Amino acid sequence: MTVDVRTQTPRLRRSKPARRWAVPYAFLTPAGVLFVVFLAIPILYALYLSFRAMKVTGGGPFGVREETWAGFENYIATFTDSEFLAGFGRLAIYGVIAVPVTLGLALLFALLLDLPRVRAARFSRVAIFIPYAVPGVIASLLWGFLYLPSTSPLNWVLNNLGIPDVEVLTGGALFPAVANIAIWGGVGFNMIIIYTSLRGIPNEMHEAARIDGASEWDIALRIKIPLVAPALVLTGLFSLIGTLQVYGEPMTLRPMTNEISQTWVPLMKIYRDAFARDDLSLAAASSVVLALGTLVVSIVLLRITQKQAFGEGQ
Amino acid sequence: MRTSQFMAPAVLAAAALALSGCSAASGDGASDGPVTIEYWAWGTSQKPLVDAWNASHPDIQVKHTDAGGGSDSSAKLVTATRAGNAPDVALVEYNTLPAMIVAGVAIDISDQISDLSDDFAPGVWSQATFDGTSYGVPQDAGPQALTYNKARFDELGIDVPTTWAEFADAAQKVHDADPDTYITTFAPAEFGGFAGFAQQAGAEWWSVDGDEWTVNFDDEKSVAVADYWQDLIDRDLVLAEPLLTPEWNAELNDGKVLSWPAGLWAAGVLNGVAGDMAGDWAMAPLPQWTEGESAVAFQGGSAAVVTSSSKHVEAAAEFASWMATADEALKIQIREGQYPASLQGQELTLESDPPTFMPQQDDYWKIAAEIAANTIPEISWGPNVNVASTAFQDAMSAAVTDGTPLRDALTKTEKVVVDDMESEGFTVTAE
Numbered sequence: 001m002t003v004d005v006r007t008q009t010p011r012l013r014r015s016k017p018a019r020r021w022a023v024p025y026a027f028l029t030p031a032g033v034l035f036v037v038f039l040a041i042p043i044l045y046a047l048y049l050s051f052r053a054m055k056v057t058g059g060g061p062f063g064v065r066e067e068t069w070a071g072f073e074n075y076i077a078t079f080t081d082s083e084f085l086a087g088f089g090r091l092a093i094y095g096v097i098a099v100p101v102t103l104g105l106a107l108l109f110a111l112l113l114d115l116p117r118v119r120a121a122r123f124s125r126v127a128i129f130i131p132y133a134v135p136g137v138i139a140s141l142l143w144g145f146l147y148l149p150s151t152s153p154l155n156w157v158l159n160n161l162g163i164p165d166v167e168v169l170t171g172g173a174l175f176p177a178v179a180n181i182a183i184w185g186g187v188g189f190n191m192i193i194i195y196t197s198l199r200g201i202p203n204e205m206h207e208a209a210r211i212d213g214a215s216e217w218d219i220a221l222r223i224k225i226p227l228v229a230p231a232l233v234l235t236g237l238f239s240l241i242g243t244l245q246v247y248g249e250p251m252t253l254r255p256m257t258n259e260i261s262q263t264w265v266p267l268m269k270i271y272r273d274a275f276a277r278d279d280l281s282l283a284a285a286s287s288v289v290l291a292l293g294t295l296v297v298s299i300v301l302l303r304i305t306q307k308q309a310f311g312e313g314q
Numbered sequence: 315m316r317t318s319q320f321m322a323p324a325v326l327a328a329a330a331l332a333l334s335g336c337s338a339a340s341g342d343g344a345s346d347g348p349v350t351i352e353y354w355a356w357g358t359s360q361k362p363l364v365d366a367w368n369a370s371h372p373d374i375q376v377k378h379t380d381a382g383g384g385s386d387s388s389a390k391l392v393t394a395t396r397a398g399n400a401p402d403v404a405l406v407e408y409n410t411l412p413a414m415i416v417a418g419v420a421i422d423i424s425d426q427i428s429d430l431s432d433d434f435a436p437g438v439w440s441q442a443t444f445d446g447t448s449y450g451v452p453q454d455a456g457p458q459a460l461t462y463n464k465a466r467f468d469e470l471g472i473d474v475p476t477t478w479a480e481f482a483d484a485a486q487k488v489h490d491a492d493p494d495t496y497i498t499t500f501a502p503a504e505f506g507g508f509a510g511f512a513q514q515a516g517a518e519w520w521s522v523d524g525d526e527w528t529v530n531f532d533d534e535k536s537v538a539v540a541d542y543w544q545d546l547i548d549r550d551l552v553l554a555e556p557l558l559t560p561e562w563n564a565e566l567n568d569g570k571v572l573s574w575p576a577g578l579w580a581a582g583v584l585n586g587v588a589g590d591m592a593g594d595w596a597m598a599p600l601p602q603w604t605e606g607e608s609a610v611a612f613q614g615g616s617a618a619v620v621t622s623s624s625k626h627v628e629a630a631a632e633f634a635s636w637m638a639t640a641d642e643a644l645k646i647q648i649r650e651g652q653y654p655a656s657l658q659g660q661e662l663t664l665e666s667d668p669p670t671f672m673p674q675q676d677d678y679w680k681i682a683a684e685i686a687a688n689t690i691p692e693i694s695w696g697p698n699v700n701v702a703s704t705a706f707q708d709a710m711s712a713a714v715t716d717g718t719p720l721r722d723a724l725t726k727t728e729k730v731v732v733d734d735m736e737s738e739g740f741t742v743t744a745e
Contacts, residue, residue, distance in 0.1 A: 053737075054738065055738060055739040056416065056697075056738050056739040056740055057739070061444065061445065061522040061524070061525050061527070061697075062412055062415045062416045062444070062697050063416060063525070063697075063739075063740070064415075064416060064418050065416050065417060065418070065738065073737075144560070145560050148559065148560050148561040148564075149561060150560070150561045150564035150565055150568075151560045151561065151564055170715070255556055255558075255559060256556060256559045256560070256561065257555075257556065258502055258503070258554070258555065258556060258711040258714050258715050259711070259715050261707075261708040261711060261712065262704055262707065262708055263708065272704055275389040276385065276389070276700055276704050277698075277700055277701050277704060277734075278389070278392050278413070278417065278700060
């Protein structure tokens, strides 16, 4: 066997140098094809669409719509649409609630589970993680029923105590109510990432700290949290991108309240333009803006946190 | 017919079924042998209709797909038409039909169906025929009526109101008797319902002369309708909340919401969410703005159109006509709770039992026929009803939430509608 290989290898190198050169590319091909077909082409097509528009041509009261060039018309419409911009404002309020609470709870639970002599760790881990396995739409329907006064068990208890209903889907409670669904679903996932990172810290560090007389609180604050900073940055980035893509929860709650408009967050406005108003071009332009915005925010976040978190950079 | 977006679980289940059915939806009719045509429609009566047709028409076989309710189905039709693979026949709501014509989905089938015009009341026929060009066969109709909780009305000693002024008085009486009970709901997102009230008052949101459009959402009449509901909301006499939510359904079942002014299909919808109350409810003509008048507008109802993707236009038109005019088909429509659009179908209802939800109301179909005979003829919907309804829903909901006047929401809607038509290239004037 060994002899065979030895005799063949040089022959291969001499006679078919091209084939060797092609091997890595052959391995890359499936990924490349998938990338081009399912990512590059759709992105380019969306870009193309964003510069098009449907215009009415032909006679009669209705005419027939045809696609034409529109230049930057759709981008101008996107940036001058006060509802699209207001959507980002609502997103900011939502994000300010959802991101810190999700990450804070995830970190807290991870640290608690990582304590020595913790009881029922496996059960707790699974219990905290399970909501992540519930699809967002179902979670929203579930919470929707809990929020509505007539179907809410909380209000049933309150009413029996003679206290009036709590309205959750109206007024100031709306943002926390929507954010709560994402927090409920997201804590478990983020906790697992942070917890995994915590388990990767060598035990010697904890032992050394304990010998030096550090309390569990000190260990958490001075050793564990700084060492899981990369995991925190990662989960923070995921949460931020998740926030920019909020759609399922408000969309599912919308029929239950007057307060969530069809343009409540940017993605809902894009959906409405594309499918309720049949304006794919405007939706494409808004999508490009949203995608570029997400990219810029992600890069800025990484730049800011990279140095502390990963100890990289100059 | 009308599938509400609020019945989320049901819609999801239907979507899942539709998706799982997709894989099988490929085979196309060969040129020789039996022709196979595809049909997109929603609602409980469509499958029995298709089964009955297939049993009696071996040469033209129809494949039914439930592509979602009115607006979902229309959105998919537009996309499928651009890809050239829309179904041969599709059900389209009357108010979305103009948008389907502009998008190139529905084609002119005047030659195939012109001899049917006498089978329909002019007001119904005009929902799918514009300027003498027919784009669809009207299948069902939804003239507005008042569906009310008769048991509770009787209990509170309230007579069925015949005018909107009496309705407001009745609202006051209901509220005086029980502050937690409301005569009805004003759902700010119900574009079709409000449009019907305004049309009943004489409003014309879109009108067209040649190819010049006039858009007028905030005319005196519509504003008066908005002010009427505004007053009831301000006096806490109606609930201003969305319809068919778990919340609303609970209130309905508790006897805290006592009526629903909506299309004749309301009985079927209520049966779905409050089936235990069957026998307590009844239907009456919609209250009038002026005493002694009897006209009402449509809310919902749909026509079967033939699409530009169809390679079997003759067969498709024949199937669309059959569903609206054949005795067998009409009986299925009635059995499933649809109010047929054709005169013959409306006559057939008189021999039928009242709907499941109101088994005690023996004159149900008689009243329905009287209402249907008095619908407002020639209601014209514009080419961008989809834009109008989305703008209306958000503007009205915001007005209710923020406590700003409903009439301003009409002005806002008009601006969005006009801007959209202008940017698309229509000649349009705002009034």
